[in-house]
Amino acid sequence: MTVNQKNPDGKISMTFDPLADTYENKVSMEERAKKVFGTPGSREAQREVAGQSVITIAGIKVPPRPLEPENCCGSGCINCVWELFRDELKEWQTARKDAYKNLLKEGKKWPADMGPPPVQKRAKRVFAPSPFDKLSKPVTDKNSPVSKSNESEAVEVEEEEDSWKDVDTSIRAFVENEKRIRARKLQRLKDKEAKDVQVTSS
Numbered sequence: 001m002t003v004n005q006k007n008p009d010g011k012i013s014m015t016f017d018p019l020a021d022t023y024e025n026k027v028s029m030e031e032r033a034k035k036v037f038g039t040p041g042s043r044e045a046q047r048e049v050a051g052q053s054v055i056t057i058a059g060i061k062v063p064p065r066p067l068e069p070e071n072c073c074g075s076g077c078i079n080c081v082w083e084l085f086r087d088e089l090k091e092w093q094t095a096r097k098d099a100y101k102n103l104l105k106e107g108k109k110w111p112a113d114m115g116p117p118p119v120q121k122r123a124k125r126v127f128a129p130s131p132f133d134k135l136s137k138p139v140t141d142k143n144s145p146v147s148k149s150n151e152s153e154a155v156e157v158e159e160e161e162d163s164w165k166d167v168d169t170s171i172r173a174f175v176e177n178e179k180r181i182r183a184r185k186l187q188r189l190k191d192k193e194a195k196d197v198q199v200t201s202s
Contacts, residue, residue, distance in 0.1 A: 045120045058102030062095045
């Protein structure tokens, strides 16, 4: 920020002060910590609120889609809020799929207010087979039972639906990188423990 200063000779000079009137000067350390790390019990409170809006579908409790965290510090915490979010996202997806399977068994329809069913989402991304690949079954009329079984087989083979793809690419890359770093550290610890055991046994 530019600050006007009056010199002894009466002239006014403009000086750039990078620390003047900045966010850090206006906000206390406690408020900044709350912004980054959240308040104690804030995530538990969010879980309680989410638990109150759980919908039971075909005997399966389906929670609302978890909210993306806004307080990641980006320093590679052991329990990163984005990894916790991904775990919650997987639980949400699993509950939706289980509920949909139960609905199919009961011959009921998926609730319209819950968005498209999981299988319909996955079917949109089915990869077309290569014309050079060998067919597991002969080509038949599209209305025949054999053709329909091929379609269901394609849906099963198709990659699992994952709402994680909706998250910003940089965040996904950050979380995946942190997981790789953590896995390497764990592997080094295991290797070190194995060497220590060999030394003590010899």
